[in-house]
Amino acid sequence: MQAICNKFRGKNQKGSGSKRELILTSAFELFYQKGYQKTKIQDIARHADIGKGTFYEYFQSKDTLLEELLHLKIKEDQETLDMIRSSLDTTEDKIIRFYHFERENMEEYGPRSNVLAQEMMSTDFSINHEVQGLIHRFFQMKHQFLQSLLEDGIHRGEIRNTDSVVGATALLGAISFYTMFQLPAQGHSGISPDFQENSMARDSEFFRILFSGIGGVSDAEK
Amino acid sequence: MQAICNKFRGKNQKGSGSKRELILTSAFELFYQKGYQKTKIQDIARHADIGKGTFYEYFQSKDTLLEELLHLKIKEDQETLDMIRSSLDTTEDKIIRFYHFERENMEEYGPRSNVLAQEMMSTDFSINHEVQGLIHRFFQMKHQFLQSLLEDGIHRGEIRNTDSVVGATALLGAISFYTMFQLPAQGHSGISPDFQENSMARDSEFFRILFSGIGGVSDAEK
Amino acid sequence: MQAICNKFRGKNQKGSGSKRELILTSAFELFYQKGYQKTKIQDIARHADIGKGTFYEYFQSKDTLLEELLHLKIKEDQETLDMIRSSLDTTEDKIIRFYHFERENMEEYGPRSNVLAQEMMSTDFSINHEVQGLIHRFFQMKHQFLQSLLEDGIHRGEIRNTDSVVGATALLGAISFYTMFQLPAQGHSGISPDFQENSMARDSEFFRILFSGIGGVSDAEK
Amino acid sequence: MQAICNKFRGKNQKGSGSKRELILTSAFELFYQKGYQKTKIQDIARHADIGKGTFYEYFQSKDTLLEELLHLKIKEDQETLDMIRSSLDTTEDKIIRFYHFERENMEEYGPRSNVLAQEMMSTDFSINHEVQGLIHRFFQMKHQFLQSLLEDGIHRGEIRNTDSVVGATALLGAISFYTMFQLPAQGHSGISPDFQENSMARDSEFFRILFSGIGGVSDAEK
């Protein structure tokens, strides 16, 4: 997300872009922390240490900012996902990398266990249709990434022959929640107290579940 | 949700309770459909066919209403989950029943692919700390349900010996997303066009993935 | 203008209409006195002795209010003009009545020598196209009234055979300015100090000019 | 208006004056086209092809600019009017020349049927008292010009013996409106569709009305 400004520019761009980037970063962080609605322009300005009016030198509106933020995030994430997809790793490793990608995303912003994605699903976001579509695209992107991963894996024999659409959905959900529950909710202990430690071992366990399911011992083990 | 009022009463309860129940139901439905922020008191009043002032005869504030709604929902869901848990079904069937429970929840309200749960995660909800806690409890409840299901299943040998915390998280995420993506997003085709048909077959596939994972063919199959 | 509320109702109308009328009257008065732009919603609210929010109970926006005000004014004026036109008076008397109508209009509102009409011509008004059109209609109405008066007068032999379009324009301008300059500008003496007295005699002189022009003695007088 | 800067200098004058003049011209043009309120400092700067800050090198404020613009316009117009007044033409010709002067004024700026004068009457202009007075003086100047023309004409026997104050008012109004209605309103057909053609013949008719009035046939014609 640091490179945001080098990748995308709205119509309002000014000289250096450093302040524009500052606003983007501040806004993104606050949206993660407090949500879109509760983040006031004033908050963004204060956080970026600029005047309220300055915001509007760089962005047409709060809505426009969100739009751009989503565009950027989608573009950026898409690139990362493409890189993972085209790597030479096994399907399993690619999925693990996706998980780490999600996790870094989450850790980078805000102390709350809140995913922008989750928030985006909120219909409170449906201020304009443009944003609605972007949010949709955001999910679709991740879903399609996993889907293509599965299809490729199936083709290569690394993945059991499953419905890739269903599989991608399950994977996305499992990974999203697993990621989300790692961060402690603000002021409340996490979903489970145990979640704060042993992350390495727990991650292994998580992947084992993803790949082998929770089902009873396989016939082979008998 | 129809039975909400018979199960729980806030401090404000008045005589009949029927109007109170009407408000609760209306609010719940609208929150599902449009989100908390975008649902105005006026909307609730209109939907319940009462005056705006009447709302405040039964609830101290919009926040209070949400609090109570969550309390009720938690209580109600808790009861349902307890019933499932104490049934004589196999662990697998219990999980399937949980999925159907989630799905009914989703289908009952609103045309949008919006889960109150998802929305609740949104920090836009965090108007007061009380609500924050409730939202947390809401997730924790489902998580703990699945966790105990897993532990019980492991004990009974129906479930592979897994970390129940991690497993419950993965299950909850997978089921939540799978449920969520079944409903078409407003104005946008669902996450995948294929998702609109063959629900029976797809569900089977989904559960197969949950139980057997996506991993390659087991040794036994060789 | 007093009867405004009985003649026209926007979509927002509430019960009695008396408060709505109060707002309309207050706004109309303030627009006359201070102009549209300089009149703040707060001003209207204070003048009508209501809360700022109350304004929006009765009108969708400041723009909408202006629109309605123009609609009303046009409707009302149109009726008055129709009444004058269809009366049995001579054309000359009808024109005199039109002058008095304009003058009453002016005296009714505000201490300033400002005509809503003049103000309306200001492109500052061009907030939306709807309003633009209304302002245009406003002038057109008066112009057409005078035009039809002239045509009728010519037909009846009371008026010299003139181009009615040109004649109506000249009449409208002369009457508007003559009316306008009667009221002292705020803080400045009127256009001419003499304008404050002898209004009867001056009016006669004005009409003599309208009917006989300023040209030299007619041949008949020689 | 091109000669504006050579004729008048405010307190802020700097070296060359050419940039100052540029700003004045740009501002004047834009005020005519869009109105004072809707013309932003940014617009003026862009139109004059200078930086926004540069504006403030030459003028203390937007208000000050308007003040000066009015001062200049008054001075310039005054000179033109003095020239007309002191010419050897007949009174009738002088009035015709005044009309053409007004008309050129109008045609020179902007496509809108908007007279700065009209706009000036708008109290939206009354940002400070100084400006109010200037606007008043602006009208008074034209009024006095016509008044002195009439008095002179009466003295010379070219004009019927009329009240010169009233006569000047009627003339100013008639000429102003006749001028104004020649230009089509933005987006709306002019006050009358016929107004777009035959300007020569129409002008003659207009002056005939001014000089002979609209009254019935004179006795002599009988």
Add this chain to the structure above:
DNA sequence: CATGAATGAGGCTTCATTCAT
């Protein structure tokens, strides 16, 4: 109890003006 008219705090946005470069 029921109502809805009234309210004003609070949010987004505009734009004249300042000031560091």
Add this chain to the structure above:
DNA sequence: CATGAATGAAGCCTCATTCAT
């Protein structure tokens, strides 16, 4: 002199909440 990025006062509008009937 020239610039334009930065600013914040001020305006419009929303909506949760109150209160008189």
